[in-house]
Amino acid sequence: MTVDMNTLIEQSKIAREKAYVPYSKFAVGAALLAEDGKVYLGCNIENAGYSMTNCAERTAFFKAVSEGVTKFKAIAVVADTDGPCAPCGACRQVMSEFCDANMPVYLTNLKGDTQQTTVGELIPFAFSPEDIDYATGKSKL
Ligand SMILES: O=c1ccn([C@H]2C[C@H](O)[C@@H](CO)O2)c(=O)[nH]1
Numbered sequence: 001m002t003v004d005m006n007t008l009i010e011q012s013k014i015a016r017e018k019a020y021v022p023y024s025k026f027a028v029g030a031a032l033l034a035e036d037g038k039v040y041l042g043c044n045i046e047n048a049g050y051s052m053t054n055c056a057e058r059t060a061f062f063k064a065v066s067e068g069v070t071k072f073k074a075i076a077v078v079a080d081t082d083g084p085c086a087p088c089g090a091c092r093q094v095m096s097e098f099c100d101a102n103m104p105v106y107l108t109n110l111k112g113d114t115q116q117t118t119v120g121e122l123i124p125f126a127f128s129p130e131d132i133d134y135a136t137g138k139s140k141l
């Protein structure tokens with residue numbers, strides 16, 4: 001069974017319910033569809049040392065990658081925002097590490113506004129693994 005956009009968005013709302021956000025109270029959920037059809041859920045996890053906070057999107061990616069899953073087909077992100085919730089720069093960089101530029105990203109909110117974009121649109125001209133020359137440790141750019 002393939003997971004469609006609406007199912008992935010519903011899953012992201014379920015993920016959001018687990019958000020640990022005592023400081024910002026801004027709960028975010030993400031649902032990441034892996035190539036094999038499995039969905040990895042992520043929520044944001046805050047910390048009294050604010051900078052240790054992990055976003056919902058990266059939680060989902062790190063759960064999958066830590067289980068050996070590194071290929072993905074789509075991700076949905078949801079928050080209680082006026083417009084569709086946009087991922088931060090750190091999450092865009094992580095997306096660019098593991099996803100093709102044309103991978104769909106569904107940005108949504110609790111009201112149901114949905115904006116479909118792609119990883120490449122969110123992070124054009126990304127620094128990627130191909131930019132590093134591992135023989136010399138220097139950038140190829
Ligand atoms: O796309 C986003 C944007 C923000 N946050 C989290 C980080 C922090 O916990 C809270 C406020 O920035 O929202 C996410 O999880 N994903």
Ligand SMILES: [Zn+2]
Pocket residue numbers: 055056057058087088089090091092
């Ligand atoms: Zn983020």
